[in-house]
Amino acid sequence: MLLTLAEKVHRFTELKSAIGDISQRVLTQTLRQLERDGLVHRCVYPTVPPKVEYRLTPLGQSLLNPLNGMIQWALYHHETIKAARDTYDRGQLAPQVMNHSDPLTYGERPQARRRDVIG
Amino acid sequence: MLLTLAEKVHRFTELKSAIGDISQRVLTQTLRQLERDGLVHRCVYPTVPPKVEYRLTPLGQSLLNPLNGMIQWALYHHETIKAARDTYDRGQLAPQVMNHSDPLTYGERPQARRRDVIG
DNA sequence: CGGAATCCGAGCAGATACTG
DNA sequence: CAGTATCTGCTCGGATTCCG
Numbered sequence: 001m002l003l004t005l006a007e008k009v010h011r012f013t014e015l016k017s018a019i020g021d022i023s024q025r026v027l028t029q030t031l032r033q034l035e036r037d038g039l040v041h042r043c044v045y046p047t048v049p050p051k052v053e054y055r056l057t058p059l060g061q062s063l064l065n066p067l068n069g070m071i072q073w074a075l076y077h078h079e080t081i082k083a084a085r086d087t088y089d090r091g092q093l094a095p096q097v098m099n100h101s102d103p104l105t106y107g108e109r110p111q112a113r114r115r116d117v118i119g
Numbered sequence: 120m121l122l123t124l125a126e127k128v129h130r131f132t133e134l135k136s137a138i139g140d141i142s143q144r145v146l147t148q149t150l151r152q153l154e155r156d157g158l159v160h161r162c163v164y165p166t167v168p169p170k171v172e173y174r175l176t177p178l179g180q181s182l183l184n185p186l187n188g189m190i191q192w193a194l195y196h197h198e199t200i201k202a203a204r205d206t207y208d209r210g211q212l213a214p215q216v217m218n219h220s221d222p223l224t225y226g227e228r229p230q231a232r233r234r235d236v237i238g
Numbered sequence: 239c240g241g242a243a244t245c246c247g248a249g250c251a252g253a254t255a256c257t258g
Numbered sequence: 259c260a261g262t263a264t265c266t267g268c269t270c271g272g273a274t275t276c277c278g
Contacts, residue, residue: 011260025253025262026252036203036204036207038207051260052259059196059200063196066191069184069188069189070188072185073181073184080178081178084178088155088157089155130240144241145272169239170239170240171239171241
């Protein structure tokens with residue numbers, strides 16, 4: 001949302017289609033919160049049909065710097081994190097269906113969380 | 120959580136009391152997610168009583184930089200944001216209790232969102 | 239000590255319908 | 259166009275209980 005408003009001023013519907021996967025309800029709520037916090041400025045033109053513009057305030061723009069730091073980090077480490085998740089998930093779930101009423105029959109390990117145990 | 124682990128390695132209960140207002144359930148969930156993403160390393164000592172240590176991985180430490188950027192921003196602008204919220208809220212709710220079955224009797228404005236309207 | 243399992247209520251978010 | 263209002267499913271999180 002903030003990044004979309006960072007590139008240019010947007011109208012409501014314009015903002016919705018730019019973000020894509022967001023409901024109109026959540027879009028309104030989020031905009032209201034950002035406006036309440038003073039990060040976004042809302043400007044209403046009483047025309048027919050109505051026109052409402054949303055733009056970042058100076059405070060909102062000042063958030064772009066630390067925000068971009070987070071985004072850069074996420075982009076840079078995204079693949080690493082996905083790999084870590086794959087590794088983790090592979091260690092958690094059993095290869096086949098486990099039958100606990102007939103234990104140790106299918107060669108499953110008694111306890112799953114065996115990683116990183118010292119001793 | 121990450122900041123707490125940034126200062127030193129923590130055990131489970133130690134981590135809980137350091138953070139303070141967090142349930143044991145959410146603490147576990149959060150730690151599992153961070154472990155899954157490869158940000159936190161979990162080390163179990165099979166002693167009696169059991170001992171589990173949590174520490175940041177290099178990946179987790181690399182997140183501290185952009186994270187601190189956000190935190191610094193929040194600390195610096197916290198008062199400004201609180202003030203913006205007060206101003207916003209004061210414009211939203213009516214001074215006294217509103218009686219809609221007897222409209223416009225108590226001098227309330229017909230529509231509340233009158234701010235920033237051009238025209 | 240370090241959890242897992244269960245129950246349950248509050249709040250979030252999607253879908254839909256309506257409006258000035 | 260730019261919302262508001264309402265209903266509803268679902269997830270989140272707290273509290274509690276139990277365990278090796």
